[in-house]
Amino acid sequence: MQDNKSYSEVLSTPGHLISLASRMFAKMSEARLKPLGCGVGHLPVLVALENGQARTQRDLAVFARMEQPSMAQMLTRMERDGMIRRTPDPADGRSSQVTLTPTARSRLPKACEALFKGNRDALKGFTVEEEGQFVDMLKRLIANLDQAALVDNAGR
Secondary structure (H helix, E strand, O other): OOOHHHHHHHHHOHHHHHHHHHHHHHHHHHHHHHHHOOOOOHHHHHHHHHOOOOOEHHHHHHHHOOOHHHHHHHHHHHHHOOOEEEEEEOOEEEEEEEEEOHHHHHHHHHHHHHHHHHHHHHOOOOOHHHHHHHHHHHHHHHHHHHHHHHHHHHOO
C-alpha cells in the first residue's frame, strides 16, 4: 500500500494541473464570452469558418476535435442564435455548407479580444520567451496525446 504522500502527488502531475487550468480557463472564458452570445466551444467553429479552414459539419468536427453528434448540437444552437447559416452542399446533397452570419462576424473580434485578455491575465508575470516555450510545450503535449489516442484506438 502506498503512503498518503504518494497519493497526494497525483495532484501535482501535469495531467491534473492541465485539467485544473483548463477548467479555470473555460470558466473565465465563458463568463467573458456570454455577453457576446458566444461560448468557448464556438470559437474553433467561428475561426475555422472565418479562415476558410472548414465548411461542413464533418470538417468542423475534425477541426475542433469533437464528435459529430456534439458538433451537430452546437451548430443547431449556433444557427438558432443567428451565428451561422447552413445551406445544402451542391456537391453532396446529404451535406450542408456552414457559413458565418454578419452577426457572428461582428462578434468574432470582440470574442477573440476577450480571450486574448484572459490569456494575458493568466500568463501575468511570464516573459514573452516563457509564453512561447509554454505554447510550444502544449502543442507537443497535444501531439503526443493525439498519437497515444491513435495507438489506443488501434488496439481496440
